[in-house]
Amino acid sequence: MSDKLQKPEQLVQIDFAPSKKDWMDPKVEIRKGTFNWAAIPKSTKYLDLPNVRKWQPTDDDWQLPDNWKEIILEGFRDRLKRFRSLKIFMDICVRCGACADKCHFFIGSGDPKNMPVVRAELLRSIYRNDFTTAGKILGSIAGGRKLTKDVIREWFLYFYQCTECRRCSVFCPYGIDTAEITMIGRELLNLLGLDIDWISTPAANCFRTGNHLGIQPHGFQDSVDFAIDDIEDNTGVRVDAPVNKKGAEILFVVPSADYFADPHYYGFMGYLTLFHEIGLDYTFSSFASEGGNFGLFHSNEMMKRLNVKIYSEAKRLGVKWIIGGECGHMWRVLHQYMDTMNGPADFLEAPVSPITGTKFENAKSTKMVHICEFTADLIKHGKIKLDPSRNDKWKVTYHDSCNPARAMGLLDEPRYILNKTCNHFYEMPENTIREQTFCCGSGSGIGTDENMEMRMRGGFPRANAVQYVKDKHGVNMLSCVCAIDKATLPPLMEYWVPGTEVCAVHELVGNALIMTGEKDRDNDLRGEPWAGEEDTADV
Amino acid sequence: MDLKTFLTENRKAILDRWLSQIVKTYPADSSNFLLNNTNRFSNPVGQTFLREIETLFNGLIDEADSEAIVNSLEQIDKIRAVQNFTASQAVAYVFFLKTAIREELDRSPDDENLTRDILSLESKIDGMALMAFDSYMHCREKLFEVRCNDIKRQASLFGGPNIEKRKHRS
Amino acid sequence: MKAMTSLMAVILLILLVMLGAGAANLKYFFGVIFPYAAIVLFLVGIVLRVLKWAGSPVPFRIPTTGGQQNSLPWIKQNKLDNPHNLIGVLGRMALEIFLFRSLFRNTKTELKNGPRLAYGSSKWLWLGGLAFHYSFLVIFIRHFKYFAEPVPFFIPIMQNLDGLLQIGLPLLYMTDIIILLSVSYLFFRRVVSPQLRYFSLAADYFPLLLILTISISGILMRYFYKVDIVAVKKLGTGLLSFNPILPEGIGLLFYVHLFMVSVLIAYFPFSKLVHMAGVFMSPTRNLANNNRMRRHINPWNPDVKVHTYEEYEDEFRDVMKDAGMPLDKE
Structure with a gap:
């Protein structure tokens, strides 16, 4: 107005x-x-x-x-x-x-x-x-x-x-x-x-503390510890999630929202349960505590400045290779820029899954594998037990995030995972997904509150497609693999398609995962009952 | 001929006039996209207008219930509430229906019955416009609510999720 | 109005040649000198343009991916829309250049509703563009018969195919009709659609009008006001063998045709028409999406100020210690 x-x-x-x-x-x-x-x-x-x-x-x-x-x-x-x-x-x-x-x-x-x-x-x-x-x-x-x-x-x-x-x-x-x-x-x-502030301040934070939110090392450690507690509450299993551990096989880098924001956090819990279950030898880095890179939205120099910590931490900690969590623009940087800007990563080894023995040929130079590639490979080789019915209360659709879709081509890996972890998965119309996916309307550093009108306009085509599958199939869960999506789709849904939740793909993995030694789980990672009680939407 | 028959018979022409007037509130340079792209996913704005004004029109000739009317107004207002319009500009589309009907009436022979009925019809449209105001305000409130919740979410970034639980535990 | 500006420019050019070659009898200039000059301008201009492009490096490998990537062996890759090797890239480029693959993407429509015209404008653009470019190419090649003696073997074959409809005498070439229709379509869509009119520049209307003039003058000469073909061929072979002669009996219409072709050729490297060369060099299309497989080198990879782990640990050592986190330096 x-x-x-x-x-x-x-x-x-x-x-x-x-x-x-x-x-x-x-x-x-x-x-x-x-x-x-x-x-x-x-x-x-x-x-x-x-x-x-x-x-x-x-x-x-x-x-x-x-x-x-x-x-x-x-x-x-x-x-x-x-x-x-x-x-x-x-x-x-x-x-x-x-x-x-x-x-x-x-x-x-x-x-x-x-x-x-x-x-x-x-x-x-x-x-x-x-x-x-x-x-x-x-x-x-x-x-x-x-x-x-x-x-x-x-x-x-x-x-x-x-x-x-x-x-x-x-x-x-x-x-x-x-x-x-x-x-x-x-x-x-x-x-x-x-x-603009929504780009410069996260970039400044990231330069200093290693992550956009400015979380200091002990804060990071706290977050991981809380997630471990929450997982124990939920599953009865106490997982191990090392931070800054030298000599681990794999460095795991996630966007900082994963361990601090809602609903990203449940996907974070999903990663930890998965890694525990397969016994992965990995570590976080409190300095490389951000895979996202708001430098991308500023200038190529800023992008390089913020990205350098990933390889340098991999070197310092002496890992063999790196896995990256769910994030859109982070993967644009990792896939199309990192090796060129801060490589060559000749101190690392070409990634091989220690569980399945799969060589990730497509990542042999950058030495960084997308968590969805890693998980899809695990599922394909039958290395984890999944009970998709645990996600039965969700009728799930999948939003392709712009960068993984159009700057990488990560399309079928998350879909494979979704099909194995839930029973009700529905695609949105053809001209709104995959390489033709509609943006959340808030990417590239403009997802803040003061331009909410603009975001709602820009996100309308996406929301409109969600509305369609909601009307047609009763979809109530919009899954995605992007931290910005997970932050900006909830307000978009709140305005256009009320009653639709947003989640990480690995939240659904964490839900469906049958863990060795788990207690009789009656709650999902959100702490809500598996099914039955409908309409948790307006909580 | 009574007005209802007139409206029913000229439904398509009136709806076309109405839609093209609504579309005229957008820059002329993009208006043909809103009118001519009939894919509901590539052109959600134009297609929503097309769909919902028909329901509103049906409401006038008693073929749609009030719930459907409210819902249609909200679908349109939701869109116009986040575009570059003032409040009056945003809801003016309801009044465009009057013009559309008048223009269509001008093309048909004078009929005493029609002129008499038109007054009551216009009151009905006025009522619809008031409902549109309500729904517009509702959308604006919703927008600010969404914004507030977003700020809260941003703030909780600095406290983390399940902040209550965390406080409790530590 | 920008279309008007272009129209005026084309009319001026026509007047210029009519006055020059007709009234002022500067036939040698319009028949020999200007065509040579245009070709020199074209060759030098295009080479310089391409060198200028090539002079700037490609710092990052940034293909736009249009399908599933090459990742795990059991996931089916879309090799043409998201190629990871040279063969794939060649395929992608071939599809792009010969079939306008990206424009074709627009054609999908489903779930139409409402009584309005179907969503097909983009499909028309693809069809119109393709029809225009191919008929232009065929006509271009067909014209070699005016320059080469003996006539290359493929030209009669091509002409027979083009005249397959067997209408009229001289035989009607399909491409003549197609180019007229497609160029008119490409022009009028810019004039009619408010959206396109909004961002179209004079430089968008001008080449279309130029090509339209060329086609119309050519068609007039073939079907209506017959030109002395033998004389034209003498001029053509003379030009090509750098032994130009200006035979008598070539009408003014021919000079209009030749001049407009020369203008088009000369204008080419300085306008958007360079997309013909540029499409081969577009980094979002001509690079393989093998970013994580092979390192791409940026020749100007800048030195930037970074924040090191040591500085980080120095700043946060105490809190890290309190939290029991491992440290490099105690």
Whole structure:
């Protein structure tokens, strides 16, 4: 809702058609509920970022450095030199429009600047104006735009209104990737000190304590201990979960929300029960206590700075290889960036499952295996006993998280696990899952409360598909393998599809797992009875 | 001819007019997407409007019960409550029905009966608009509730899950 | 309006050639010099463009994956949409280049409801795009007969296939019809759809209008105002053998055709038409998704300020000790 009340004469004429505007007009309304708060100086200072100051997007003056224009153009030139992707994507778009209606923000808002092609044109128009001959001569006829402060404001609004989900890229005949455009657009903005707090503060925390939440080592140890207690309450089995243990075979890295947030935590309990049951020799690291990497949403340099601890801790602890927990953007970094940025990991060994002997050929260089690959292999070899009926109160569907789906291709591993751990699994419609999956609407560091309206719009296509399977099959559980999803889908469901819970795939594994020496379990990992009592939804 | 017959006979034309007016509240550049994409998953906004205004229309000619009307209003308001609209802009779509019917009436020959009935029909639409206000407010409240819960969830990040249980134990 | 700007530009170009080759009788310029210049511009421009692209490294391997990855041996990989080796990548690129695979993805529709037109616009885009590109290619190749003597063997075969409908005399080529239809479709969808009109630039209408002019002038010459083919061939073979001669008796229409082709060729490397070369170099399509199998090297991998475990332990040693956690230094 807009802050300004309408004047009476505006109300008299009930014509609500918005005025027609050319996309080249950069003027934007910075409207409450649709943008993110600016970074606090404490965080940007800690990370040595430029132009540290107190400011907010609602300010009239954003206190840009005097030579802001030079900084942007120089930064742009530099990135054109460093990224072939950027150069190609600036040159070859034919504006065919195949991507136009693929963006969840466009679908949910009808705002034409949310069409991926236009989002890229915001950057491209400056490229044409300042870096191409045609643009220098013909200006706006060649699609060029002058770089003004309004353009910067527009960039800020729209590059933090893209979740870097890559759905549009799947449909582009040239593979133009808006995520890449947005990432570089954000890097440029950050050169001027236009950071948002939901990215910078977690990044600063992560730099210092190893995790986004700023949990200090003893806090981490506590969390693990609590999970061990909770598991014992639940199953009667006391599991072992070592932290910083040198000489373990495997380092296990999870997103920090897994051991601190709800419903991630039940998936965390699921990991621990599983590892205990198969007798895995593993360790956590209190420093590599975060696989997630908000640096990805900031700049490639920040991503590298935050990621380096994973290999260095693997080396320090002397493990052979690494398993990574359920997280979306974390896996984008681990799969597509880590080895390049902080490798080679020649001090590790190619991963081999100590339980099944399976060689994870696909991870032989990075030496890091996705927990779903690991678990699916265990189940396939019959190494664990599962009772899927324990999950009978859940009618489960699965949300493919953007990054594992479109930057990795992890599609059938979690589905295999789900099919073995629950009896009622239903897919959402074809054009909303797998590589065509709809984003939760809150990824890439914009999943905070102040832009809730924007998140609800962006998540509507996803919620709409959930509603469909809820109506058709009575689905009441939305499973996923992404920490951001687990944090942002619950509010999305609360607004659009009340009565739908969200869970980790490994929560269902933990529920179904029959443990040696377990007591007569009457509760699931959430501490709720297996079945019978329906409608736990509004708790 | 009585109004009900008129409405029933011209159902499709009126609904088309109504929908296209609602869609006009979005930037013209994206309106054809909302109208023409008939896949309910690729175009949930347009398809929800299409589906729900039919129920509302049926409500006017007594083919849908009040529960169905409330539900339909809520489906539409839920969407418009999180888009760039003021409260009045968000619920104005109900009044567009009046225009749609009038425009359709203008095209048919004058009929005394129709003009008389139209007044009571318009009151009915006004009533529906008031219901839409309620449902819009409900959605906005829900939105802020969701936001509050999200803040609580964020805050609990710093205390951890089952915080009560933890306090109890330590 | 941007479409208008482009239309004006094309009309100006037509006037230019009509005045130049017709009134001012600068036939040698329009028949020989400008075509040569255009080809030089094209070759130099494209090479420079590709070199410019190639000059920037690919720092990260970032394929967009369109299907199941290669992981465990018993999970069926989607080898074409998510390739993990060179063969797969070649397959993916071939599908992309010859069949417009990604555009084709749009075609799926199900669960239609409501009385409205079916969701098919994207399918039309795929079909229109494919029809346009292939008819353009066939017509392009067909034109070799004007440059080469003897005529390469495949051209008569191609012509026979193209004229399979056996309509009219001279035989109607299907590709002539297809290119007219598809280019008109590609143009009008931009004008009609508010969404496309919103982001279309003059640079989007211009090449379409240019190609439309070329096709229409070509069709006029073949079917209606017959051009002196022998003279045209003399010009063509002369140009190709760098021994240009300008035969008499070539009409103005031909000069319009040739000039617009030359403009298109010259315009090519400086416009979005470079997508023809760029599609081969797109890092989201031409790289294998074998990221965890083979390390990708970033030539400018930056040195960054990091936070080490030692610094971390120094800061938190006391609390770690209290919590009974192992330490590197006591």
